[in-house]
Amino acid sequence: MFDSVLPIIFSWPFVVFSIIASVVGILYEMPLLVVVGALTIVPFSYQLNNVQYFRGFALLLPVLQLFSAWALKEERNVWAWVLFAPTIAIILWLFVVNSIVGFF
Numbered sequence: 001m002f003d004s005v006l007p008i009i010f011s012w013p014f015v016v017f018s019i020i021a022s023v024v025g026i027l028y029e030m031p032l033l034v035v036v037g038a039l040t041i042v043p044f045s046y047q048l049n050n051v052q053y054f055r056g057f058a059l060l061l062p063v064l065q066l067f068s069a070w071a072l073k074e075e076r077n078v079w080a081w082v083l084f085a086p087t088i089a090i091i092l093w094l095f096v097v098n099s100i101v102g103f104f
Contacts (some may be wrong), residue, residue, distance in 0.1 A: 010043040015091055018044075022065060022087070026080050031069040034080070038065035041087070054090075061087050 018041040025033025041062050048058035064083050071079035 011047065014040045015044050018065075019088065019091060022068070022084055026068065026072060026077065026084060029072060029075075029077070031073045034065055034069035034072060034084075038062040038069065041065065048090075048094075058090075061090065 018037040020037075021033045021040065022037035025031065025037060039062070045058045045061040048054050048061075049056070051058070064086055068080045068083040071077075071083060
């Protein structure tokens, strides 16, 4: 039972927390929150790396968030959003696909 509960805990709750922490960190210019967001998305990106279409690219999501925190530290807010955009796009796409599959 513990083997089936662990992926559920480390998937969507951590992803939602990562997105919220990173967005708040970028909006209020707090790079530490973006780093926390990057650390909490590591289990999800590792799990996503097993999917054929995301192989290799999924492991870049936390790295892009770390670069986003670095850009925020260097006071380049636009680059922080640009580097965080792939994470938002992939997660929104997965959420939409997951929602559509639930209807059929």
